[in-house]
Amino acid sequence: MGYRRIHGELAGLGVRVAASTAGEILKKAGIDPAPRRSGPAWPQFLRSEAEAILACDFFTVDLLNGTQAYVLAVIEHATRRVRVLGVTQYPTGAWTAQQARNLLMDLGEQAHRAKFLIRDRGSNFTALFDAVLADAGIRTVLCNIRTARMNAIAERWIGGCRRELLDRTLIWNQPHLRRILRQYQTHHNQHRVPILGFTDRAR
Numbered sequence: 001m002g003y004r005r006i007h008g009e010l011a012g013l014g015v016r017v018a019a020s021t022a023g024e025i026l027k028k029a030g031i032d033p034a035p036r037r038s039g040p041a042w043p044q045f046l047r048s049e050a051e052a053i054l055a056c057d058f059f060t061v062d063l064l065n066g067t068q069a070y071v072l073a074v075i076e077h078a079t080r081r082v083r084v085l086g087v088t089q090y091p092t093g094a095w096t097a098q099q100a101r102n103l104l105m106d107l108g109e110q111a112h113r114a115k116f117l118i119r120d121r122g123s124n125f126t127a128l129f130d131a132v133l134a135d136a137g138i139r140t141v142l143c144n145i146r147t148a149r150m151n152a153i154a155e156r157w158i159g160g161c162r163r164e165l166l167d168r169t170l171i172w173n174q175p176h177l178r179r180i181l182r183q184y185q186t187h188h189n190q191h192r193v194p195i196l197g198f199t200d201r202a203r
Contacts, residue, residue: 013146042150046077052115053077054103054138055154058091058124059162064172070124071181072099073161074117075154081189082157084181087174093126100132116141118151157188 006022040048056074063069070091074083083106085099104111117133119125120143130140143150165184171177 049116050078052113053118054114054116055118055151056085057120057151057154057158058122059158061166061171061177063174063177064170067173069174069177071177072096073154073158074103075157077153080153080157082185084185087178087181089174091124093124093128096124097126097128097132100129104132104136111136111138114138118143118154120151121145 006026046053054074054076056072059071059073061069061071067089069087069089071087072085072091074085075081083103085102086095088095107114115137116139118141133140148155161181161184165180169180171180
């Protein structure tokens with residue numbers, strides 16, 4: 001990792017230090033500058049592999065019964081089609097891994113087209129979650145710490161869901177939340193994205 005990358009990561013964590021200082025520390029420690037990358041930059045990767053990229057993220061919803069629900073959603077980069085995989089009060093590693101299995105079943109014969117899944121480094125995503133996807137030939141791509149823009153497409157959909165639905169609706173409980181999310185998913189997939197890419201199966 002180069003000193004400018006280290007400077008950026010520190011800035012994201014709220015640590016204020018000059019890039020030149022990071023470079024001097026590496027130099028004194030005998031660490032040579034990082035070699036130039038031979039692979040594509042992040043924007044180039046997203047554009048060139050769009051047809052093969054899925055992205056997922058959790059978001060929370062406060063319910064009128066006093067509890068909080070966690071929602072896991074997946075979006076296809078090429079088509080922007082969305083799958084709300086599940087809703088739960090306790091997003092354990094086992095539950096999250098089961099949602100990965102459900103995703104593969106939903107994709108069905110189209111699963112071979114997915115090669116990458118972008119996710120953050122949240123503790124809800126365990127090694128088992130990644131292993132389920134890896135068995136289907138899908139490589140997990142981790143976002144850098146506090147770099148939401150690396151998963152911007154998923155974040156943008158969640159923001160839209162909040163503004164258009166969740167912030168405007170009194171949601172009683174998990175069954176009510178599942179029902180309105182299913183309706184919103186159908187609306188988004190049928191009216192707001194082109195009918196391309198993986199076959200969607202509303203759950």
